[in-house]
Amino acid sequence: MAAKKKNSKVEKAKREAKIYHDVHEQIVKEKPFAEVLSKYSTDQVDGFYEFLAQEKVRYMRNGATYYKDKQRAETEWVSEAMLGLKEIQQKKLFDLHCFWDAEKITLPGIETHIDFFEHENNPLGCTLIEPISQIEFDWYLEYVNSDDYQFTDEFDDSFGFYEDIRRAGKKNHPDDFIPEWFDFHNERTGNSVYFTFPMLRTEKESFYRDLAIDEREKNRKLAKEAEAVQATNTIATPTTLPKIPFRETTKFIINNLEDRETQSMYKKYNRMYQNYSDREYEYDEMMLTLAQHCEIWPIEADDDWREAFNNCYLNYRRYKIAEALPLAYEEYKMMVEMNIPFPTGDHDADLTLQLNDIVKTQILRGRELNNEPRDFNF
Numbered sequence: 001m002a003a004k005k006k007n008s009k010v011e012k013a014k015r016e017a018k019i020y021h022d023v024h025e026q027i028v029k030e031k032p033f034a035e036v037l038s039k040y041s042t043d044q045v046d047g048f049y050e051f052l053a054q055e056k057v058r059y060m061r062n063g064a065t066y067y068k069d070k071q072r073a074e075t076e077w078v079s080e081a082m083l084g085l086k087e088i089q090q091k092k093l094f095d096l097h098c099f100w101d102a103e104k105i106t107l108p109g110i111e112t113h114i115d116f117f118e119h120e121n122n123p124l125g126c127t128l129i130e131p132i133s134q135i136e137f138d139w140y141l142e143y144v145n146s147d148d149y150q151f152t153d154e155f156d157d158s159f160g161f162y163e164d165i166r167r168a169g170k171k172n173h174p175d176d177f178i179p180e181w182f183d184f185h186n187e188r189t190g191n192s193v194y195f196t197f198p199m200l201r202t203e204k205e206s207f208y209r210d211l212a213i214d215e216r217e218k219n220r221k222l223a224k225e226a227e228a229v230q231a232t233n234t235i236a237t238p239t240t241l242p243k244i245p246f247r248e249t250t251k252f253i254i255n256n257l258e259d260r261e262t263q264s265m266y267k268k269y270n271r272m273y274q275n276y277s278d279r280e281y282e283y284d285e286m287m288l289t290l291a292q293h294c295e296i297w298p299i300e301a302d303d304d305w306r307e308a309f310n311n312c313y314l315n316y317r318r319y320k321i322a323e324a325l326p327l328a329y330e331e332y333k334m335m336v337e338m339n340i341p342f343p344t345g346d347h348d349a350d351l352t353l354q355l356n357d358i359v360k361t362q363i364l365r366g367r368e369l370n371n372e373p374r375d376f377n378f
Contacts, residue, residue, distance in 0.1 A: 024053035077320045081328035083152040089123035102197035111376040114359040125342035144322045150180035169195035208366025286313040
């Protein structure tokens with residue numbers, strides 16, 4: 001494998017050398033720009049032709065790459081805009097969840113709360129709700145351009161998302177959990193009334209699950225007590241040596257056994273990385289995004305340059321998302337019309353199945369412990 005990689009690099013170097021040779025030979029043969037160069041020293045012309053050949057090769061090699069990077073960056077904005085469309089459907093699915101929780105409706109394939117998780121992971125492909133309408137899209141575009149806008153990566157839509165929002169609404173602390181889009185949508189639809197719906201299914205499922213969890217904890221406690229009794233009746237044997245704590249041992253060796261130069265470099269290394277915080281890494285990412293797009297973008301004054309830079313980046317990011325939203329919506333409508341499946345979210349499919357199995361097993365066991373049928377008809 002290493003030999004192949006080395007050969008690949010050698011071949012690439014040979015190709016680039018040949019390209020340079022051909023370009024340089026053409027320049028020397030045709031001697032272009034003679035009029036431009038006539039006012040300069042003749043003993044520099046050959047050196048300039050070599051430099052010009054190198055530059056042309058660099059443009060030829062990197063120009064296409066830059067164009068591809070530019071296209072890739074624009075595609076990424078459309079992908080981020082698609083997350084906004086996903087948020088539209090998440091809100092509609094949440095509203096539907098409220099109706100189901102209040103036992104006002106039944107839904108195909110939904111037996112427990114955990115069954116919503118699969119739809120929450122892929123709301124764009126959810127068949128329980130209607131596709132995004134033009135008015136819903138217009139609302140969302142208005143939302144992105146408003147001061148209320150919250151980036152989609154600023155809230156957690158993982159398992160428990162629904163219950164967190166419902167409980168936050170009941171406690172009248174919406175800023176803790178409720179995404180800004182939910183409030184924006186409710187102001188235009190009046191759907192905030194859904195927070196007043198009773199959480200009947202939630203309460204029933206929690207009751208059954210608690211019975212099963214209590215039984216499990218009681219059995220664990222009994223098992224531990226049995227192990228403790230057995231341990232007291234067992235002859236003690238010598239314990240095995242502990243595992244090596246890698247970081248602590250490394251630190252001890254360097255600080256106590258290595259030479260002074262190594263100790264000095266170790267301290268400088270640690271000092272550098274301690275100072276390089278996660279926040280500084282974020283600034284690097286922001287600067288890279290702004291620099292790659294080569295666009296002039298205003299930055300507002302602030303007493304703290306970090307806040308000014310951060311706001312500049314966020315305003316630019318929001319502008320690009322709003323710009324990409326119409327393209328994302330057209331792509332979404334095409335996929336709906338052609339029945340093309342939407343990609344699922346980042347949630348682990350195996351973990352989702354495990355959670356589904358755990359939750360449903362707990363509910364069924366709770367039903368048994370409460371002398372009720374082992375089913376979901378409650």
